[in-house]
Amino acid sequence: MGIIHNAxxxxxxxxxxxxxxxxKGFLQIERVSLRHRLFDQMGSSPQLTREIVHRKQAAGVLLYDDQQQKFALIEQFRIGAIQDPISPWQLxxxxxxxxxxxxxxDCIRREAVEESGCQVDRLKHLFSFYPSAGxxxxxxxxxSAATHLPQQGGVFGVVTEGENIKLHLIDYEDLDLLLxxxxxxxxxVIMALQWLKQHLFTLDRL
Structure with a gap:
């Protein structure tokens, strides 16, 4: 149990x-020289040099509608996926x-309106994590947030911020196929949909 609770x-x-x-721009990059303790050894590491990208915190939400048996994902172009063999337009x-x-x-409530037109009230926190701590x-x-989804998708985003976002409404029955x-x-998105699968399993057991 110690490995779970204690670093x-x-x-x-x-x-x-x-x-x-x-x-220093939209992102900030620093070069850091440091030393750190070592496992099963006395003393510290030799001096190491690492680059670190500083980026503001982010937040995301999986919108789902148990009544309609649907969940919402968005699709948009991502520069980091420009070499992706399937598509730079990511779900x-x-x-x-x-x-x-x-x-x-508050960020999620704002983004939900901008990217889907949906109002979000109650939010359930799933995880906070480092996407790329290296x-x-x-x-x-x-x-995640239970909400009333629209009957069909559409195109959303803040044009002045260069956003061109397609909203997809996906049936619960297609979840496994998508995964x-x-x-x-x-x-x-993978973490959120794995949570949704557990949620649906709980509903099925009720």
């Missing part, structure tokens, strides 16, 4: 010796970057 080391076991900003949960002092839940300090807060396909290529 082996903490922040005080890392010594940062030098930090240098090497790029995702509704999501966005926290703006200023905005909370994750290089980036972004934290992603993932939620087995090669169209899900990012962690939040």
């Amino acid at each position: 082996s080391f903490g922040r005080n076991d890392v010594t940062i010796e030098k930090t240098e900003t090497i790029f 995702e949960v509704i999501a966005g970057i926290l703006d200023g002092d905005e909370t994750a839940e 290089a980036c300090d972004e934290v992603f807060h993932l939620y 087995d396909s090669q169209r899900l290529c990012n962690a939040p």
Whole structure:
């Protein structure tokens, strides 16, 4: 049980010796020189140099409608997937970057309207996680929300921000087919749909 609740080391076991900003734009990149403790050894590591991408926290939500037996995903172009063998247009949960002092839940409510036209009231927190802790300090807060989905999808997004987002409404009965396909290529959507599968299993047992 210890491995579940207690980390082996903490922040005080890392010594940062030098930090240098090497790029500052929409993202900020720093080069960090550091030493850290080692497992099963005395002392610290030799000096290591790592680059870290600083990115604001983000939040996303899976919208679902038990009455209609549907859930919502969005599809949009992503530069990081430009070399994807299937498509740079990725299927995702509704999501966005926290703006200023905005909370994750406020961010989700704003993004839900912008990307789907849906109002969201109650939110269920699923996970908060690092999408790519090997290089980036972004934290992603993932939620689900039961809501009343529209009868059909559409195209949404804030045009002035370069958004062109297609809303898909997917039947619950197609969930397993989607999970087995090669169209899900990012962690939040896979995690959210795995949660939805558990949710549907609970409904079936009631």
